[in-house]
Amino acid sequence: MPLKSGVTAPELSTLGERELRERVLSRPLPRHVAIIMDGNGRWATSRGLPRVAGHGEGVKSVRSVVRAAGEVGIEYLTLYAFSSENWNRPSHEVSTLMSLLERSIDRELPELMARSVRFRVIGRPNGVPAEVQRRIDHVVEATAANTGLNLLMAFNYGARDEIVDACRRLARDVAEGRLGPEQIDEVRLGRALYTDGVPDPDLLIRTSGEMRLSNFLLWQIAYTELWVTPTRWPDFEPRDLYLAVADFQQRDRRFGRV
């Protein structure tokens, strides 16, 4: 029987990683899973560590979740790594996040290639340190022909910025006579977003228990199923991903119908 959204069936919660994985593989998969990776700071401070230690540990969860998503055949995984609002954090934390990112993308390239992961970034390129951008571009190019998991990293990303940028593109097309105002519809607006060509997320996971969307993929998640776990991102494991997917597979998606 379909369950109400937000209630994970007790029989799923008792299963281990392998059993959940088998169960996930026996049903239709979500094509696109998006994750708000929250709770790094709290994970660290609850252990008496500096907040940045939580981000370092969070990178390990990124690695294991990318691997797990690819292994079961999820097509798209979008991770919220750095929001346009995150620039307002203390400068030490911002620079640690930048250098973690810089080091991680270089270090992970062999594994991305071995798993045929295609890496892309969504977000505004301006404002990103030149060296970080250079390394991102390198990994995007190197993985462009890969045919496995599409890994999208939301970096310097804000959904409102994305919608504003899409409106500017369409407004330019109108001003230059390529498009009539009445030709603007959901499909054209969708194509002007950073996620052009990517199916809308079927499932959005948020860790660390907060019940908010934090300016993430606001256009794309109109009919996305939500799954929130109290687990903090550094403690999030493949089993948690499979639990979220197994829960999703029991949902009754109606897209506004009865």
Ligand code: FPP
């Ligand atoms: C939220 O935790 C997490 C972030 C702002 C950044 C996420 C970044 C990583 C997991 C590491 C780098 C990523 C990649 C892809 C290499 P928070 O600091 O807001 O936690 P809090 O809410 O407990 O303070």
